[in-house]
Amino acid sequence: MSSAIPCGWPARSSTPRTALRTWNACASFFALLPKTTASRSRGTQLDSSGFRNALGQFATGVTVVTTKSGSGDRIGLTANSFNSASLDPPMVLWSLRNDSLNFEVFANADHFAVNVLAADQVDVSRRFSRDVEDRFAGLDCMEGIGGAPVIAGCAATFQCRNVHRYSGGDHAIFVGEVLQFEVHDRTPLVFHRGDYTVTMPRPADGPDGSEIAGGYVDDFLLPLLARAYRLFGLPFYEHLTEQKIPRDEWRVLATLSDQSCTRDELAWIIRMPDEILDKTLRALFDQEMIAKAEPRVKGGLPRLVCTQRGSRQVVKLLAVAKAREADVLADFPELEQQDFKQMLRSMIARLAGSERPR
Structure with a gap:
């Protein structure tokens, strides 16, 4: 069961003499501060909305803290105030509003779990922050130490013994001794500026110091995209060279494997100079890799399509390309890969939308 200890009082292990020295040291420190500092703090009314916005600049993880009530009910709530308190012994802390409906349950609980x-x-997260009848209904979880529910699929879990409770203004700070923890290879959920987000790694150096530019180049999108394109595509284009397949032919085949389009539409999609495009199309027609199809509307321009032979070529090359992609993205979580691709799609659509031929 937790014990209420005034916030700021020395730890239980302190002797009366140690506590007195600590108290005197604190008093001496505050006595040295200018008198106007304290009076100005007391006389100034902070803007509560601005204060919340300022706190929102600090990105936090999102947790669900759970426990079991004395009557056997499973209790849980969303909290982003979780933090480490000590490594030896291992301890964590989190805070709860004093007027929370679940305050007494957590205050009297012997154990809790941080998910x-x-x-x-x-x-x-949203489920445990809303007023619903049973927040655990249909949720995959197991009973942990002391009956505290442990939710499946989390990035990490900490099962704790409830050891201390401190007063902190309109909140109470709960401190738990970690009895057991688990870590999973999952990207954590992050809360920043009032919304959910995810973490993204920001490497400072390359493995051998190469290809890491300084100055504006390392913070300007165009050279970043150019370097990424070159490094990403180099092994694949070497494979094309070995197979005696020109890059331009691959670009046309890959585009037509997804969709049929007119010659002008194709030119807009792959942004290839007319002379090179026409030469590439002639070569692909000669190899029976592409063919012409009926226009979409009567009197319209004929469409270009992949033949079966062309499609087989694309499938073989696509397997090589996807293997390269899997190798490059292997160290990035699946969710970050999806977000990265979607961001590129959105950027392309935004930049190209007004230019698309009618």
Whole structure:
């Protein structure tokens, strides 16, 4: 069961003499501060909305703290105030509003569990922050130490003994001794500026110091995209060279394997100079890799399509390209891969939307 200890008082292990020295040291420190500092703090009314916005600049993880009530009910709520308190012994802390309906349950609980949510658990976070009859209904979880529910699919979980409770203004700070923890290879959910987000790695250096530019180049999108394109595509284009397949032919085949389009539409999609495009199309027609199809509307321009032979060529090359992609993205979580691709799609659509031929 937790014990209420005034916030700021020395730890239990302190002797009366140690506590007195600590108290005197604190008093001496504050006595040295200018008198106007304290009076100005007391006389100034902070803007509560601005204060919340300022706190929102600090990105936090999102947790669901759970316990079991004295009557056997499973209790849980969303909290982003979780933090580490000590490594030896291992301790964590989190805070709860004094007027919370679940305050007394957690105050009297012997154990609680902190479930660090993964990036794909936004719905779980929202469920435990809303007033619903049974927040655990249909949720995959197991009974942990002391009956505290442990939610499946989390980035990490900490099962704790409830050891201390401190007063902190309109909140109480709960401190738990970690009895057991688990870590999973999942991207954690993050809360920043009032919304959910995910973490993204920001490497400072390359493995051998190469290809890491300084100055504006390392913070300007165009050279970043150019370097990424070159490094990403180099092994694949070497394979094309070995197979005696020109890059331009691959670009046309890959585009037509997804969709049929007119010659002008194709030119807009792959942004290839007319002379090179026409030469490439003639070569592909000669190899029976592409063919012409009926126009979409009567009197319209004929469409270009992949033949079966062309489609087989694309499938073989696509397998090589996808293997290269899997190798490059292997160290990035699946959710970050999807977000990255979607961001590129959105950027392309935004930049090209007004230019698309009618």
